[in-house]
Amino acid sequence: MTAQSVSKGTWVLALGLVLGFLGFIYYLSSIPLQPNHRVISTPSEPNHTSEKSAKELDQLDFYQLLKEQRVSVESNENRPSKPIPKADSLAGVQYILQAGSFSKKEDAERLRATLLLEGFNATTEAVHVKGRQYHRVYVGPFKIKHQLERAKRALAQLKLKPMVIKQG
Numbered sequence: 001m002t003a004q005s006v007s008k009g010t011w012v013l014a015l016g017l018v019l020g021f022l023g024f025i026y027y028l029s030s031i032p033l034q035p036n037h038r039v040i041s042t043p044s045e046p047n048h049t050s051e052k053s054a055k056e057l058d059q060l061d062f063y064q065l066l067k068e069q070r071v072s073v074e075s076n077e078n079r080p081s082k083p084i085p086k087a088d089s090l091a092g093v094q095y096i097l098q099a100g101s102f103s104k105k106e107d108a109e110r111l112r113a114t115l116l117l118e119g120f121n122a123t124t125e126a127v128h129v130k131g132r133q134y135h136r137v138y139v140g141p142f143k144i145k146h147q148l149e150r151a152k153r154a155l156a157q158l159k160l161k162p163m164v165i166k167q168g
Helices: 008-030 054-058 061-068 105-117 145-157
Strands: 094-102 122-129 132-142 163-167
Touching: 094 105, 094 145, 105 122, 105 132, 132 145
Parallel strands: none
Antiparallel strands: 094 132, 094 163, 122 132
């Protein structure tokens, strides 16, 4: 491609881009730095602080100040010791949630698999009620109240109506 085959419009566009770029650079150089911005420059001499000897470090004030400071601690012998109650604890009792009860084992296992995929600790148990066998699906156990409540809400979002069962 020769200079004669390039159109006049292309040259004008290229010249405009170059002039625009130079104008932008000039504009950036004219903007004053704000107070929270710093210009970082590299020092002309290397920093030799890491080469200080242990003797020089011992001469620093804070080493002497630390040696002179003392901390007094009160004796707790006169205070009765009482355990700090855990506000969210269920006081040694644990709960489980019954997520469902089915006459067919396959249905109970299907729900258990779904709950396991959702991240729950789900188990099944066969029980006999009035001569009939049922397969119940449980979630838990829970020792902390907010975990129990969170699990109840999550099961409700799955269109289940969990029943709280107290253990121990």
